[in-house]
Amino acid sequence: MIVVLNHGVTQEQVQAVLDRLDREGFKVHLSKGDARTIIGVIGENTKTRLPGLALEAMPGVEKVVPILQPFKLAGRDFKPEDTVIQVGDLEIGGKQIQVAAGPCAVESREQLLEAARLVKKAGATILRGGAYKPRTSPYSFQGLEQEGLRFLAEAREETGLAIVTEATDPANLQLVAQYADIIQIGARNMQNFQLLKEAGKLNKPVLLKRGPSATIEEWILAAEYIMAAGNYQVIFCERGIRTFETYTRNTLDLSSVPLIKQLTHLPIFVDPSHGTGKWSLVPAMARAGIAAGADGLIVEVHPNPSEALSDGPQSLTPENFEVAMKEVKGVAHLLDKEVARLNK
Numbered sequence: 568m569i570v571v572l573n574h575g576v577t578q579e580q581v582q583a584v585l586d587r588l589d590r591e592g593f594k595v596h597l598s599k600g601d602a603r604t605i606i607g608v609i610g611e612n613t614k615t616r617l618p619g620l621a622l623e624a625m626p627g628v629e630k631v632v633p634i635l636q637p638f639k640l641a642g643r644d645f646k647p648e649d650t651v652i653q654v655g656d657l658e659i660g661g662k663q664i665q666v667a668a669g670p671c672a673v674e675s676r677e678q679l680l681e682a683a684r685l686v687k688k689a690g691a692t693i694l695r696g697g698a699y700k701p702r703t704s705p706y707s708f709q710g711l712e713q714e715g716l717r718f719l720a721e722a723r724e725e726t727g728l729a730i731v732t733e734a735t736d737p738a739n740l741q742l743v744a745q746y747a748d749i750i751q752i753g754a755r756n757m758q759n760f761q762l763l764k765e766a767g768k769l770n771k772p773v774l775l776k777r778g779p780s781a782t783i784e785e786w787i788l789a790a791e792y793i794m795a796a797g798n799y800q801v802i803f804c805e806r807g808i809r810t811f812e813t814y815t816r817n818t819l820d821l822s823s824v825p826l827i828k829q830l831t832h833l834p835i836f837v838d839p840s841h842g843t844g845k846w847s848l849v850p851a852m853a854r855a856g857i858a859a860g861a862d863g864l865i866v867e868v869h870p871n872p873s874e875a876l877s878d879g880p881q882s883l884t885p886e887n888f889e890v891a892m893k894e895v896k897g898v899a900h901l902l903d904k905e906v907a908r909l910n911k
Contacts, residue, residue, distance in 0.1 A: 568613045569645055570606040570622055571629045580627030581606075591620065594795070598646045607634075607645045609795060636830070638787045640794040641801070646832040652772050652800050654729050654748050656910065657692055659772070659802055660834030663907040664899050665863040667693035667731050667836070668888060670870075671878035672700050672708060673715035681870045683722040685885040690892045692907050693749070694719065694728040695865055699735045700877060701755050708876040712739075716746040723748075727909050731774055731865070737765045744769050754778050754806055754841075757789050767796020774802045774836065774865070779809040779817065783826055790833065803827050803835040804865060805856075807842035816844020816881065819852055824859040835860075840867040840881045849883055850891035857898045864895070 570584060581597070581604060588595050588608060596607040608617065614633060622628050634644045651660040659665055668686040673679050673696040683694050698715030700708060711718070719730045731749040734740040735756065743750055749772045756762055757778035766773050773793055777786045790801045805824060807817025819842030827835045837856030839849045853864050869875045869882040883891065896906045 568608045568617050569632050569634055569639075570608060571632060572604040572606070572627050573629045574602065576604055576627035580625070584622065584625055584628060587620065587622070587625070591616070596640055596645070596794075596799075600646065600648045603647075605645060607640055609639060637784065638791045638831070640799070641787050641790050641831045641833055643830065643832050648832060650799065650832045650834065652802060652834060654693075654772055657729060657907060660862050662904055664857060664861075664895070664904055665693060665836075665907050666691045666892065666895070667695045667863065667865040668868045669695040670697075670875065671840075671867050671882065672697045672876055673711050673718050673732075674708075674876050676718045676721070678870060679715075679718045679722050680725065682868060682885075683726045683728055685870065686868050686888065687726045687728055687909065689885065689889040690896075690906060690908055691868075692729065692909055693731055693863075693865075694722055694726070695731050695751075695867070696722075697733050697877075698746075699733055699739055699743070701733075701735050701753060702877070713742060716743065720746050734762070734766070737762050740765050740769075744771055747771070749774050749802070751804075752776065757781055757786065760792055763789060763792035764796050767793040767798045769798055770800075771798070772800040772802060773798065774804050776804045776806050776838070777808065777820075777823070779807070781808070783823060783830070786823075787827075787831060790831070801833050802862075803831075803833055804838055805835065805842070805861075806838035815842075815848065817842055819843060819856075821852075821855055821859045824856065824861050828860055834862040836863040836865050837861040838865045840865075840878070840883075844881045846872065846881055846883050846887065849881065850887070850894060853891055854894055854898045857895055857902070857904075860902075866891070 700710035839852035
């Protein structure tokens with residue numbers, strides 16, 4: 568349920584409604600938009616309990632409206648305006664498109680610093696790189712862990728790029744949060760509910776990748792776990808789903824981009840690298856993702872893809888990434904948007 572407040576409602580009236588709901592044991596989430604202030608009400612049996620409170624008789628309350636979708640906080644019923652997430656000087660979800668790029672895994676200090684310099688030169692604003700790497704095979708490279716996080720922090724200090732890197736379980740979440748500007752929750756962990764709840768306790772943006780077999784509703788409900796715990800800074804990331812197709816690693820579901828935009832107020836990135844698994848398809852799918860309305864991209868770029876310890880076949884060379892960035896800028900321009908650049 569949502570409580571819609573009158574235009575011009577006073578802070579005292581808002582607080583009175585919040586206090587009333589708190590006394591009744593409801594969780595409340597306040598959303599102040601340009602035109603309206605809305606209170607989201609979460610709890611058991613809201614449909615039967617709220618009418619008995621006669622909230623509409625309270626000063627400042629316009630109406631109480633049920634939310635029909637299973638997701639309450641992520642939906643546009645709760646917040647009609649687009650959410651814009653601030654990461655330092657970067658805005659995610661506004662007119663600018665942010666591009667995160669870098670290697671799948673942090674392999675060494677030299678490799679990461681070289682990659683950071685190259686992707687920044689081509690126009691990326693965020694450096695991606697995995698310090699913790701959940702892998703299908705237990706014998707595959709699992710990441711440098713805290714040492715990798717330190718290399719990421721050094722790359723940020725040198726280049727000014729923001730950092731997005733993955734937390735794989737609640738045990739390493741706090742450590743990752745100390746280093747990362749954006750915490751990634753990977754596809755394998757999209758329904759790791761304890762990790763989602765813990766990420767919801769942080770005051771840090773979360774990039775939530777879609778699970779390989781997840782429906783749109785399941786994906787949004789995963790975001791709802793994070794938001795219900797108090798963190799509204801969620802960025803969706805479409806990275807392909809598992810289908811019967813074998814020519815590509817996954818099937819990149821670009822229809823999810825406008826759907827997420829219609830159903831929720833949260834921003835969305837597209838990952839054309841995991842979405843295809845083939846570097847030659849990445850530039851085209853990057854362009855298509857922006858054309859579909861994505862707020863950003865996350866692309867794998869490696870100084871020497873043939874030597875990469877993970878995901879080499881889907882990683883762009885720096886030269887190919889530079890060409891792809893020029894093409895993406897052209898598409899953004901047609902949509903009256905622009906690809907952001909760092910000031911420093």
